[in-house]
Amino acid sequence: MKAAALFVTIAVLVVAPAAAQPVSADRAYGLVGAWSCQTAAGSNATLTFARESDGTISMRNVFENGGASGEFDELYRFVTAPQYWSWTATLKGRPDFKEAATAGPWTAQKWFFDGTVTQRPHSGDTDTHRIRIVYTWISGSTFQREFELYDGNVWKTTSSALCKKA
Numbered sequence: 001m002k003a004a005a006l007f008v009t010i011a012v013l014v015v016a017p018a019a020a021q022p023v024s025a026d027r028a029y030g031l032v033g034a035w036s037c038q039t040a041a042g043s044n045a046t047l048t049f050a051r052e053s054d055g056t057i058s059m060r061n062v063f064e065n066g067g068a069s070g071e072f073d074e075l076y077r078f079v080t081a082p083q084y085w086s087w088t089a090t091l092k093g094r095p096d097f098k099e100a101a102t103a104g105p106w107t108a109q110k111w112f113f114d115g116t117v118t119q120r121p122h123s124g125d126t127d128t129h130r131i132r133i134v135y136t137w138i139s140g141s142t143f144q145r146e147f148e149l150y151d152g153n154v155w156k157t158t159s160s161a162l163c164k165k166a
Contacts, residue, residue: 027111027137028106036166037162037164039065039159040161043066047163056076059075072092075088098117100115130150131147131150141165143163
């Protein structure tokens with residue numbers, strides 16, 4: 001009877017789907033935890049990354065900019081075939097604002113996400129632009145995050161933040 005129970009346990013373990021996992025050299029999970037960030041413009045933010053049970057990384061970005069504050073919520077999902085990260089971001093209180101991008105595993109010093117930002121300005125028309133997010137790993141306790149907008153055939157940095165482990 002013990003052998004039969006053991007067989008059933010092993011069979012269940014073999015059949016259960018595994019969570020998507022990036023390549024072992026991927027630095028993405030090094031982001032898990034709280035980070036204190038300061039932008040080049042002097043704004044402050046706290047980025048809190050959490051690893052969910054399915055391998056997804058959720059991030060809450062609470063920021064303050066010139067007396068105004070807000071929150072971005074971001075999700076980083078790893079897709080096993082063909083090995084890439086999918087990123088989405090939403091701005092609390094602005095259901096018309098959406099960002100989405102993809103990137104390969106983070107195996108070099110820089111990690112590039114290419115995608116789009118879509119929003120509906122006051123005119124009512126939908127406005128979509130190409131964006132790029134660049135993470136630069138500086139050390140185990142410091143990284144830089146830059147947002148770039150594609151304008152006139154050139155990538156232009158729209159914001160940059162230096163983040164340190166909180």
